[in-house]
Amino acid sequence: MLKPAFHIEIADTRDEDLLQCRLLMEVNANSFSYVLLNQRNMSPVAVKYFQLDPIPNRPLSEILREITYGDELLRRPVKETLLVYNFPESSLVPESLYNNEMNRELTELLHGNLNKGLILNEKVPWWELYNVYRINADVHNLLQQKFTAGKYWHYYSLLLKSYKMFDLNDEKDIIKVIFHADKMVVLVLKKGQVHLMQTFSYQDTKDVAYHLLNCCHQFGIVREEVLMMVGGLIERQSALGAELYKYFLNLSFEEIDESIKVTDELKELPLHYFSSLLKMAVCA
Numbered sequence: 203m204l205k206p207a208f209h210i211e212i213a214d215t216r217d218e219d220l221l222q223c224r225l226l227m228e229v230n231a232n233s234f235s236y237v238l239l240n241q242r243n244m245s246p247v248a249v250k251y252f253q254l255d256p257i258p259n260r261p262l263s264e265i266l267r268e269i270t271y272g273d274e275l276l277r278r279p280v281k282e283t284l285l286v287y288n289f290p291e292s293s294l295v296p297e298s299l300y301n302n303e304m305n306r307e308l309t310e311l312l313h314g315n316l317n318k319g320l321i322l323n324e325k326v327p328w329w330e331l332y333n334v335y336r337i338n339a340d341v342h343n344l345l346q347q348k349f350t351a352g353k354y355w356h357y358y359s360l361l362l363k364s365y366k367m368f369d370l371n372d373e374k375d376i377i378k379v380i381f382h383a384d385k386m387v388v389l390v391l392k393k394g395q396v397h398l399m400q401t402f403s404y405q406d407t408k409d410v411a412y413h414l415l416n417c418c419h420q421f422g423i424v425r426e427e428v429l430m431m432v433g434g435l436i437e438r439q440s441a442l443g444a445e446l447y448k449y450f451l452n453l454s455f456e457e458i459d460e461s462i463k464v465t466d467e468l469k470e471l472p473l474h475y476f477s478s479l480l481k482m483a484v485c486a
Contacts, residue, residue, distance in 0.1 A: 288357035381434035
């Protein structure tokens, strides 16, 4: 079975503890991760992250089947299960303009029609927005079969909900960036309004700087003044971190909210690695 890139777990987890837990899983084309959050004491029971390197002639659904059916914790009953799809073919539509009958046409216009996929939609909680997105149908069918009572969301929707719950700031221009191994999810807000939510691929630090500086240019944001909130797989003392500090004066690494108990196990890794997932697990 595929081994996790990192794995944090409280020892001797009892079944009665898991029955107090919300399981939140995030899946994208290159990684699978999950958190188990005990909602009774707001304490993370487990955090796992799997890097999914492409394997010729082996679809993503087969790799996920191996993980989800082979992982010991994912075989045990929990209170609630949430599936979060982090795929980039997503469009945020103002509620006043949303038309359910146009979902496929909108998706194919903006993202092309080579990938037929499955098109889903949802009202973004606490925002006057709808999220229309396309995902791999085989992946969705697999996860629905494995987690029959699971609810599903798109990553963008829950990131916006958790932002409003934990990070809301209507006074400043904000760019929130969540880093993954080879991509970053970027949220741009001006005076509390969403101006951009997009996934950018990158190969080096200059790609990251270009995309973020271009966001500032396109939306009239002053880079010296914007509040840059950073989370995910990025090291504070790294070439990427240095590149961000070079251009953005108000840069902060995302913290775990004080409502979540930081255990000794969690402190084994930088907290900003999984702070966004834990916030989603709280507010989902």
